[in-house]
Amino acid sequence: MRGNSFGRIFRIHTFGESHGPVIGVVIDGCPAGLALSEADIQPDLDRRRPGQSAYTTSRQEEDTVRILSGIRDGFTLGTPLALVIENRDARPADYDPLRDVYRPSHADFTWMEKFGLRDSSGGGRASARETAARVAAGAVARKILGEYGVTLSAWVERIGREAMPPDWGPYSREEVDRHPLRCPHPASAESMAAYLEQLRDEGDSAGGVIRCRVDGCPPGWGEPVFDKLHADLGKAILSINACKGFETGSGFEGTWLTGSRHNDAFVRDEDGRIRTATNHSGGIQGGITNGMPLLFRAAFKPVATIRLPQSSVNKEGQSVIVEAKGRHDPCVLPRAIPIVEAMTALVLCDHALRQRTARL
Amino acid sequence: MRGNSFGRIFRIHTFGESHGPVIGVVIDGCPAGLALSEADIQPDLDRRRPGQSAYTTSRQEEDTVRILSGIRDGFTLGTPLALVIENRDARPADYDPLRDVYRPSHADFTWMEKFGLRDSSGGGRASARETAARVAAGAVARKILGEYGVTLSAWVERIGREAMPPDWGPYSREEVDRHPLRCPHPASAESMAAYLEQLRDEGDSAGGVIRCRVDGCPPGWGEPVFDKLHADLGKAILSINACKGFETGSGFEGTWLTGSRHNDAFVRDEDGRIRTATNHSGGIQGGITNGMPLLFRAAFKPVATIRLPQSSVNKEGQSVIVEAKGRHDPCVLPRAIPIVEAMTALVLCDHALRQRTARL
């Protein structure tokens, strides 16, 4: 009811505040018999971890995951997996001056209105630190998807005004991670880096666009009419901090085409498999996978925390000037990549299990 | 599990195939004591109904709603409301030639892969006829929202290449409905009409973009971290047939801005209320309403059913040519307006009730 759970069969429950003792997640519905250890999860957390490069916050967190339940002798038991990550560099006192201030385009005001009180330390649970739990759970989901032959990867397509040429990849994790900005097109990544440095000097920030592609989904995943696969993916991605838009396949661009140009003709593969000649559908038709690669894009707004002074109000409604002092990312997109991948994996793993009950 | 339910407290369950006896919905969780009759629902169904203008399918359906339960002496009892709409112009035999054909960019192939069998008559439950149930339920949700002082309206911003000037309204239902294409800008509506006529002559179809605005939501609605209000809205809208993209507030466009330009400064109203100077947030911050108008846009792909011949395959994978003969919309956007409004109302009504349990 309070929105901290996600999924239907492969279902996660996250908890933890940004500057509390831990961030964590309980994964319920993980099938029994999966080989799993912390080593399967840690690499994804390392990708999301702060302090990886000059472009991300300098908060020092090792983000070491510990599995507290659900495993015995290296295999999942079918019981809940509880994963926790300690907050080591928690500094709640840093935020005392912000206790009664509503930072622009942050969730301070709205959480206060919702609950009547709030954890002002680093945004409490409104902080992007919450997404560490998603990434941990997503790593487990991805391992299960591996059993189905599904692979997925996301990358940065544009930061502010700097974009790479439009392209649906696929790009491997190695190609994406070659540059710390997680743009697989080297020249564009350099331009993005230069642009971000300029913004940082100015005390400003940028947003941008992420692409994601999934290969290997069999046809039949997705549950019309409300839990269409792209609708569930949309919700999953839009629930990530700072995400403002989601589109699948041809998306907003496709609305300029006529039907005759937009429709994906069915053809028979050389190996007899039915596929489509184009993929404007983004691998999903009527809310169900058709066996083609899944394709979607997501918009992330510019980071709200900036060094430039901004006018705002405090709890009493008095005018104040806000100037950020803490440790913050000038651009969230590179660190959002593992989060986008995690949410995608969570949706797909859940739908893979749901499909097991569709036929007699 | 099969995706036919929506909402958590105000929860709907829809049923019915396009050419079966009825389309229907059970609404569970409607609070007791709401004055309600068919007359509250019928006008919204009339807006969605086919055969309203030259731009929509010629299928003849009166779409008369009947309330089968949950009402006594004109008030809701707190028990489930079952609403049914008869399919009077059902012609399943019309679709016999399509029984084994996979129409391009339709859900024929994917439903077959999912369930192993399918209702080929007009797409069965993959048909947009299913949305009549949503509109009926949405009318009830809207009536409850009226008690909170919430109003909402959607309109057509662009059809194919013809757009009205960008603008967040608000537009009243009367302004929207003045032109059958539901674009409140008369000159643009005329251009759209001309464009659609040309496409119809060519046997082709168009997509476009819809805007929606909600006024009067109090601050505090929305459930982080996964059920952020814009994430739930996104899922709701993306679950509508043909919808391929969703964005809230500044959306994809906003990603070109820097943080200093994008942030919404808090100010105090003349009446002491806290509001924001701009509304790039689209009325939602951290997934929770902030009291400003909710703003979002949605992309709808061009109609898949066209008169122009298209190449495809049948169940056996043999090449076939598909030419639509049935009764179909050349553009779904005008009829999607009441559906977008209904899904929006369903999400908001549910969150209004959820908020009742947030505080001690």
Added chain:
Amino acid sequence: MRGNSFGRIFRIHTFGESHGPVIGVVIDGCPAGLALSEADIQPDLDRRRPGQSAYTTSRQEEDTVRILSGIRDGFTLGTPLALVIENRDARPADYDPLRDVYRPSHADFTWMEKFGLRDSSGGGRASARETAARVAAGAVARKILGEYGVTLSAWVERIGREAMPPDWGPYSREEVDRHPLRCPHPASAESMAAYLEQLRDEGDSAGGVIRCRVDGCPPGWGEPVFDKLHADLGKAILSINACKGFETGSGFEGTWLTGSRHNDAFVRDEDGRIRTATNHSGGIQGGITNGMPLLFRAAFKPVATIRLPQSSVNKEGQSVIVEAKGRHDPCVLPRAIPIVEAMTALVLCDHALRQRTARL
């Protein structure tokens, strides 16, 4: 949230008031590909139907079920099945004198307190007429269970002071239905009948105990720790009108034994299958089926509606005398048999599908 849905994967949503136009149910999650028609459902409804014998209410209802969706060419589509049963002998006006009276041990007072208004006609949705929807849905569940080789039957063990010898059967439906009181022990059935006739002459009513047995469940169904199979069965049975107690296996009696006498020793069958020598566990250990027959008993209170005058109060709290005039059962147990079976089938079918997702 309002308690009108049951099940997780095989999930039902019921609706309808006792004297409204229909009683109905939407079944969501029925796997695609099940051969199904009204003929599979009607016999179970006929067993529950009023007016079958001298011992049940004289309300005349044919209880003809109609499937409104989810079927094509005789097979389930995987989409929601909507089943409706018309209320033909609805006589809401019969209850006008009871509009403001709170009948003893009925739900009049509590519904009023809950919702602030209520449907006073025959109890509205608090009436046992609501269970027709359960029986209809249960028939579908039973058909699916048949594919797993599961069979189940319930029977009347005791009515008031008249009991058959304790025995776990099994009894076939034919054996149970031989006597209209649904007690498979003929002499006891006759004593029950005589006792009921005496009570009817006195204007009084009786309760009693029902036994149920399920054969053929494979080991592995049930979901600890909260959705243990007997816990879900207990909730299912306790949710039937007038049910006041539930026990599984040795139940309350077994608490007099010591562990050494109560424990069920495991042995190996002649065909190598592991089974238990006794079945105090009632086929469920740790909340999961062990392959032995499921056994449980349920207590039903005496019918609240009696002809004898009773003192009560009205809405204003004034003393009144209540004397039943309507059409009512002197004993609900015979008609509760198909309801107990239906709820049992619903629980088991749901858990059968849940088990499909337990292992990698």
Added chain:
Amino acid sequence: MRGNSFGRIFRIHTFGESHGPVIGVVIDGCPAGLALSEADIQPDLDRRRPGQSAYTTSRQEEDTVRILSGIRDGFTLGTPLALVIENRDARPADYDPLRDVYRPSHADFTWMEKFGLRDSSGGGRASARETAARVAAGAVARKILGEYGVTLSAWVERIGREAMPPDWGPYSREEVDRHPLRCPHPASAESMAAYLEQLRDEGDSAGGVIRCRVDGCPPGWGEPVFDKLHADLGKAILSINACKGFETGSGFEGTWLTGSRHNDAFVRDEDGRIRTATNHSGGIQGGITNGMPLLFRAAFKPVATIRLPQSSVNKEGQSVIVEAKGRHDPCVLPRAIPIVEAMTALVLCDHALRQRTARL
């Protein structure tokens, strides 16, 4: 789906194996603004803790609870509360000889059949140690119920053949805890103690019956038709390890009465409040509270683990003799008292919040 969650609005998710690092629970849906600290929870855990008396297992666990999230400055934030209890005296190696043995009337065999593998150490998650998490969560629920004026207590009515005189109390926690067997009738408690000592000498065990009473519930809690309050209570209690039966109000005994004797006449209190003259209904009518005390009884089977040798089989189906060596309770009832109370509180707290959405 895997049965580790309970509740709808006030919802808990438990995790942890008996001999893993922790037992824990995430509570989601706790309203914001509740004063809460570990000191509110620890006393309930201390009541359930092993090693309290000669009648309980000698496993040494302090069961110290730690709140990992959801609290700031002593008040709940409205975000998930994660509570963990370390397993300090975990001795997984103690159970190695039992790895492949199916203990009689334990869950070893069924868990193996369900998941294909299992944690053999002390039963893993099938162990009653799991209930520590329920007790911790129940303490939070009870604190919320305190705001509504609700109080509740359970006590031991019978152990094996030794019973106290039948009586619905109420008994305060102090009265119940006066004797370590948690029977508030001193002479009966002594007989129970003597009986248990005899059984222990014989290497045997006992079951029994617990009563529970709740005072102060306002009318209107409970959600017909499936989530009737006593049905939800029944499920809650039946989901506790070793529970085999549940009855509310007059229960099984009441089925011997006629309607005229069983019905609870409504009367008006001296202060104008409507109440019933008797309480065979156990405070619940039609599944909804009527303002009278809630009354129920629960049956707990004799402890399955006994020192006496028992015949069983191992994984390969070979005959084996099982003799318990570990640390186990000869009778679970005294320690089940706080668990029964916790589950009752969880159900009531959830329904209290659900009722907030029943009316316009």
